[in-house]
Amino acid sequence: QQPVQSPQAVILREGEDAVINCSSSKALYSVHWYRQKHGEAPVFLMILLKGGEQKGHDKISASFNEKKQQSSLYLTASQLSYSGTYFCGTEERGNEKLTFGTGTRLTIIP
Amino acid sequence: GAVVSQHPSWVICKSGTSVKIECRSLDFQATTMFWYRQFPKQSLMLMATSNEGSKATYEQGVEKDKFLINHASLTLSTLTVTSAHPEDSSFYICSASIRRQGSYEQYFGPGTRLTVT
Numbered sequence: 001q002q003p004v005q006s007p008q009a010v011i012l013r014e015g016e017d018a019v020i021n022c023s024s025s026k027a028l029y030s031v032h033w034y035r036q037k038h039g040e041a042p043v044f045l046m047i048l049l050k051g052g053e054q055k056g057h058d059k060i061s062a063s064f065n066e067k068k069q070q071s072s073l074y075l076t077a078s079q080l081s082y083s084g085t086y087f088c089g090t091e092e093r094g095n096e097k098l099t100f101g102t103g104t105r106l107t108i109i110p
Numbered sequence: 111g112a113v114v115s116q117h118p119s120w121v122i123c124k125s126g127t128s129v130k131i132e133c134r135s136l137d138f139q140a141t142t143m144f145w146y147r148q149f150p151k152q153s154l155m156l157m158a159t160s161n162e163g164s165k166a167t168y169e170q171g172v173e174k175d176k177f178l179i180n181h182a183s184l185t186l187s188t189l190t191v192t193s194a195h196p197e198d199s200s201f202y203i204c205s206a207s208i209r210r211q212g213s214y215e216q217y218f219g220p221g222t223r224l225t226v227t
Contacts (some may be wrong), residue, residue: 002153030213041116041203041218042154049213087153089216095140096207096214100154 001025001045003090003101011107012078020073020104022088029093031064031071034100045073075106083108111137114206116219123194124227131189131222139184140206144216145177148201160187194226203212 003024019041022031030049033044038039051066059076075082085105089098113136123129133143141162158179159167166179178190191198192225201223205216 032216034218039221039223040226041221044112044215047213047215050140061123091213097159098216099156103153 002019002099003088005088005101005104006082007084007104007108008102013110014080014108014110015077018075018078018082018106019105020075020088022071022073022090022101024069024090024099026069026090026092027063028066028069028090029089029095031062032065032089032091032098033062033071033073034087035082035084036087054092078108080108080110082106086101112208112215112217113137114217114219114221116192116204118153118222119220120223120225122225124129126193128190129194129224130215131191131202131204131224133189133206133219134186134209135185135206135217136168138206138208140208141184142214143181143187144205144206144207145179145187145189146203148203148221150201154203155190163191191224194224196226199226201225 001024006021020024033045034045036042048064053097061074064071085103089102115134117132143160145157148154157172160179160181161185162181170175181187193225203221205218
């Protein structure tokens with residue numbers, strides 16, 4: 001069963017913040033975040049390995065709540081280039097395979 | 111680093127023919143590669159895991175005789191769609207796995223759009 005992401009879609013004005021959630025029904029070893037633009041392959045954003053871990057780069061950050069089997073992606077002061085569909089990929093322990101979430105379509109407007 | 115190429119970018123073929131898609135890791139060696147299929151506005155669905163020198167592992171519901179996978183070297187995996195039908199039309203994406211920071215990160219190729227007429 002694939003992880004559920006929320007919201008399914010969101011429209012923001014440039015400069016606004018967004019939070020994307022990823023919730024799994026299974027115990028997780030790691031969570032990977034990707035952004036995919038239309039017609040292109042997913043681009044790796046970051047990986048979270050440990051429960052309680054938070055990580056960020058530029059204005060995109062993420063957290064991983066291992067107990068709740070959840071992860072959240074935070075985009076602050078959004079830019080037009082942030083538009084795309086965001087997927088979380090969850091990895092179970094001892095298994096390189098990723099199960100991708102349902103996806104969140106983010107649209108940034110000027 | 112961690113660049114993955116895929117060829118061709120798109121292909122149109124007639125029903126009943128076979129199509130081969132190549133996936134290469136350009137600047138690293140990948141012991142494991144993955145093949146995904148993505149339908150419009152949907153998530154990525156894992157089809158199979160490809161390990162160099164061994165048989166691929168297919169996900170439940172994926173026909174191994176229809177989707178032939180060969181992982182010939184540490185930098186090349188191929189997916190052959192045999193006897194393609196219109197319902198096989200989709201976006202096929204490969205990824206290559208590289209170990210970093212105690213886990214495996216997957217980097218994706220640009221994808222191949224298959225249209226079966």
